[in-house]
Amino acid sequence: MEIQRTIRRRELLQIVPLADSTIYDMERRGEFPKRFNLTPRCVVWYLAEVEAWVKARREDGVAKTPPPDVTKRRSRPVHAVATQP
Template sequence: MPTPNRPLQRTIKKTELRQMVPLADSTIWEMERKGEFPRRFLLTPRCVVWDLGEVEAWLALRRERPIMPAKGPDVHLRRSRPVGRGRPERRPF
């Protein structure tokens, strides 16, 4: 999410970002790569931060336009162990 030239108000590290956005690191990284999440930047060679204003704007946008949950898998299409149509009767041993 590129932003126009505006002054940086505050930056946050990963620990604070995780408190605000409860997503896995790999999910955040993938969303950044696709341009769907604010990009991190290096503050020093070993310190990565995000712009707090961009993260808050992203959260506000998500609240306005919620994402529909994904559908569950159709268990009847399984190849390895298909689910039976009814419960089989138990045979005594």
């Protein structure tokens, strides 16, 4: 049986400098390796899975998200400006 190295949150954040909430959201959507509990108070990730995720992100690149639609803002919406001929 092969033993895989695991990492705790502190080491994960050194490898993947994302906010906790971003990591948790990506895990929930299946876009990031899942963590698991070693004990009720100790959560870890497999290092090999995290490294594979980083490598895939580096090779594939990240699709850029479109800018927000500022016309839908509730406070200070930006209205379309009519162009003059």
